[in-house]
Amino acid sequence: MKNVIITGTSRGIGFELAQIFAKNNYQVLALSRNSEPLKKLKLKNISTLSVDLLNEEDLNKVVNFISKNWKNVDILINNAGKLISKPFCELTSNDFLEVYKVNVFAVAELTKLVVPFLQKGSHVVNISSIGGVQGSMKFPGLAAYSSSKGALLTLTEVLAEEFKTQEISFNTLALGAVQTEMLEEAFPGYKAPVSAKEMASYIYNFAVTGSKFYNGKILQVSSTTP
Template sequence: MSIKDRVAVITGAGRGIGRATAERFAREGASLVLFSRTPEHLDETRALVERQGGRVLAIAGDVAREEDVEHLFQQARAHYGRVDILINSAGIVAVRSFREMDTATWDRVLAVNLRGTFLCCREAFRLMAEQGQGVIINISSLSGVKGVEKFPGLSAYNVSKAGVASLTEILALEGKAHNIRVCAVSPGAVDTDMLRQAAPHLKPGMSAQDMAEILLFLADDSGRLLSGTNLEIYSNA
């Protein structure tokens, strides 16, 4: 299948990888459900998609809030009747040495990056199991990959992304019976606001648009053999 006329839910759609993916998927003819915490960023992405003639439903909310995620998928189903693709792009980072790490910061990073991915995967998984097909793609990071260089201050972020990769692996196993493909992508330095916040010394080796092309490949029939894959991207500037 191509993604033309398929329904794609994209979290973190207000900027960065999520926004670039929304624009790319719209050009391929997908019907979009965009989700973001920040209404003004969400409105900007929606306007970009609509100018390309894309079909789009925009919903503001927090992936870490169970009721917000349930509402997201209820609205997606009510509006389009189905969900074919989920791109879990929402994420945050906090730079703090472990000695100074407070519980609230730790909990918030894990809540958005890992709990949020879990909540969205669960709702999508349930719908896709009823449909008998679907694709879920989670954004992890090289920060969560064993043996890759780590940077001080990112303990919560690293742990959350390692959890995303592990969640992806087990969901790919459980998804086989329902024809649900589940993959993760673990990029290195991507040119986004998050990178500039987390590691301004790093020179990005890829753009958000580059990532969107990879997500498109995985979401359509080209990636049909890659369920369970954690695609590690060691890009160099």
């Protein structure tokens, strides 16, 4: 069985993604601060860890789990994200820092810890936003969120270059509107054409097969604006 780590699995896309991988015979390590929603499903192949990605001790739990139970990781999906929606002049430095800590710094830190367990053919998939892509339509209130997602795109490109001799692939999916709680926070009342389950199915297929075709790429997965 192959092994996948997914962050942000308490709700939305991450919650659906963990189930799809488990049902397709992957061993899943699901990371989120609230592990209860997945635990309640009692699905085999899913191990949950209650983890704050900004906490060093919690991240060490991940390393200990891999060392004890798996030895190697085939896929890492950095899906967890944080959104603060405020007019730019109301955003504080702390607001920016909170968003960047989750959307950029935590991705870098977890990836750094998992790299020793990745091997030839492994795939790291970062989940970004179409709002982080240069030239895409931007929206008021999302200065911290969209700029952090833009930083994640560049981080992906750099890591792909740095680890290409080890044949570890790094790619980013820049998602458009998906019907999740986070979308509701950003655009109250907006109805997206894609459900969390549908997007999770797309991400699953890309995570499993995409490393054969892409490395260091930013793929825009968006049919609507927002």
